[in-house]
Amino acid sequence: MSDDPARRIRVVLVDDQTLMRTAFRVIFDETDDIAVVGEAGTGEAAVRVVDSVRPDVVLMDIRMPGMDGVEATRRVRALPGADARVLILTTFDLDEYVYAALRAGASGFLLKDALAEDLLAAVRTVASGESVTAPSVTRRLIDHYVGSAPSRVDPSDRLAVLTARELEVLTLIARGRSNPEITHDLLLAPGTLRTHIGRIFAKLGLRDRVQAVILAYECGLVRHDDR
Known part of the structure; x- marks a missing residue:
């Protein structure tokens, strides 16, 4: 600098x-x-x-x-x-x-x-x-607060713009998975995953992973007891 x-x-x-x-x-x-x-x-x-x-x-x-x-x-x-x-x-x-x-x-x-x-x-x-917010902190955020919050957003209104693959990526982000874990789970190249994440954020008007986690839980895409 x-x-x-x-x-x-x-x-x-x-x-x-x-x-x-x-x-x-x-x-x-x-x-x-x-x-x-x-x-x-x-x-x-x-x-x-x-x-x-x-x-x-x-x-x-x-x-x-x-x-x-x-x-x-x-x-x-x-x-x-x-x-x-x-x-x-x-x-x-x-x-x-x-x-x-x-x-x-x-x-x-x-x-x-x-x-x-x-x-x-x-x-x-x-x-x-x-x-x-490291993935481990995201998991604790979910455990302490988001998981017990009622759904506030109709998922059909916000998530319909995503492709099936983008929904998969958002779901894993919301479960606190790191990028290396997601690339392993979905058999994606790191660059491809970054592209998917960028498109998810752009389509949903999100700034970062924290907002993605909150939206996913508020929409009911994932629940606190999901494994």
Whole structure:
């Protein structure tokens, strides 16, 4: 990456604790590819700052007084012309707020006590357009929340645009299978699988695997007790 700030990953820090924002800033200041371009201590301020500076990534605290990180995420993702990706910070692993934030458009989550290298890797990952949810975490997300949620979407309305093969791929993604596992199960070349996944996301208006998992369960394509 370049030392040119214009080419760095632009990050906004959102946390109601000044000390926490300072600690994150210190970590990012040690890199040559990430630049902190704004801070906010409330959800309301976060939306204003993001709208003003248009960052690549928002590091969002999930629990704040007033507007929490879930609603702030929803509003940030809805800003006209903005494409900031939200990485949720939480003290509690996979609590109900995290799931709500993922449904609101967050690209993943990270525990506040994560190692510095994990934080940096997560920011770089979401900035590149991917989500911070390994297949193992996706399975736990399913086990804790999605599996018990009632179907909210008529599958005939959303999934009819997919081919039979794309439905197979989406089903395996929703069951928490990794790309190597899917290529093995369906006897596909890695490049072919990536093409299928790209078409699924485009047809369904999805951003990443997290949204794909949520939609598949909400449509009833797969159920919590599927094996």
